[in-house]
Amino acid sequence: MAVRTNADRLVTQILAGEVWPALADRHGYRVDADGTPFLLPGMGGVTLGVHPGDRATGYEADHLEPGLSVRHRDAGANMALQFLSCVGNTVTVRSGPAAGFTGKVIGQHAYVLVDLVEEELAQVSTGDQVTVAARGQGLKLLDHPDVVAKNLDPGLLDRLPVRTRADGRLEVGVAARVPAVAVGAGAGMVSEFANTDLMGAYAGQGEDLSLGLESLRIGDLVVLEDSDHRFGRGFRPGYLTIGVISTGHCRLYGHGPGPSSILSGPAEAFHIVDDPDACLGGLL
């Protein structure tokens, strides 16, 4: 059964942002888990060639942010943009040669991350202005009072492998199950901001670092075990969090591909189904 929500009570707010340049400092290098220095692209700006459905790891990249990375110059306005933008929201380019092109929010990572088709993405540059039609915070699943929804456009929810079961639980299809030991940077932060980096996905590095997460794709729905993201992000046995992988390969240690949190609650409120097709690829 389709999930009943309060979507008819949610408003849309137009938020402005700007495609933010990649940032570096004069020292250049960071070091990876083994102490090896690296200097690699991935975070900020316009990152080409990676879209929902594509593999998340295996790139020579750090904190790979597919598509556009969007911020606002004013600190307060930026927090509103980061908190209120939801996965699935429509983004419109407002300036430059790409003006008028539209894309979709695929997640947050202290930037709002936006996917456009590759040919249009190739025409966007840093400094271009965009707007986000922000809608989704305040979403409630009417028949699942113990499950908190966030960062999720209600229009996208209808296309995800999520449904209400006859026994009252919320069935969710996931492409991967993530153990709590994989949770890296992001623990302790509010769950409407950025995402939760997953360790154990360092494709090309040592076996002792692996938690079997190297096959994640951008856009995959995943379940974080023993994680409570209802009011922040913490380890909590008996709670589950559903997320959408919005960022890719990391070399920086303690970081990795990360899900934006969309649903969280006690484990007994969910029925998790393994579904290799549980991915935003093709859904946006």
Added chain:
Amino acid sequence: MTTVAVNLSGVVETPTMPGSPYLIDADGRPYVPVGDSGVVLGVHVGDGVFDVDGDHVAPGVTLAHADQAARHALTAFACFGNRAVVRGGAAAGAEGFVLGKRGEEGRVIVVFPDDVLARLVPGDPIMVRGSGQGASIAGVVLMNADPGALSLLPLTIGDGSVSAVVRAVLPSSYAGNGIGRPAQMWDIDLQLTPATDPGLRLGDLVAVDDLDVRHNAGYRRGYRTIGLIVHGGSPLPGHGPGLMPILCAPAENLPVTIAVDALPMLRPDHLNSRP
């Protein structure tokens, strides 16, 4: 190699709050964080990490610096056991010792005798003799500790290994805020609640398995990190008692004995009786 000591300037932190005082706990209840920084009275090394209803409460004072880059350096170079001297205000001349540090913007936790604490106020200047980063022990990685202060802790330095008496050994799933951050500048909050607390006290040694903190903190099978508990619990999800890493190595180089009922592993008089 010879390690180098540096004199660092810190200022007793002034607690700050945003326009709305509330933070939200794991169950969605608002709370007002108390005792998060500055001069905190009535909390001592040896106290339980959930003895008071505060948030990240540390025993003593926290130091900061007005310049963020200098604050990061202060945090990076101040180490457990370093001597601190009050350089102004009513407590000028009094001495204390660094217990540990906290992350994010960075702050250094300094323990003083109660009569000194009673005279300290936010803004008082304090000098820390920063010494310890770069020091080494064969077979393990040492950080955040003055080698001269290691004798205050229940450690036995062997040939290529260090044996430790710890209050508890936790799996890495308890490591919260601090993962993915540089452990020379950032403690690791243990995601414990009063219900799951194994009886930690401020100043205890605790081991975390499958945690490697040499180049940022992260999951690595077979590694072990031992740290000092430097601040108390927090209602905030993903936060909790703070473990400042001091030793990291493959687990076989860091054998531990668990002493659940031991006396406090570090006592203020240990610190204050140092030469």
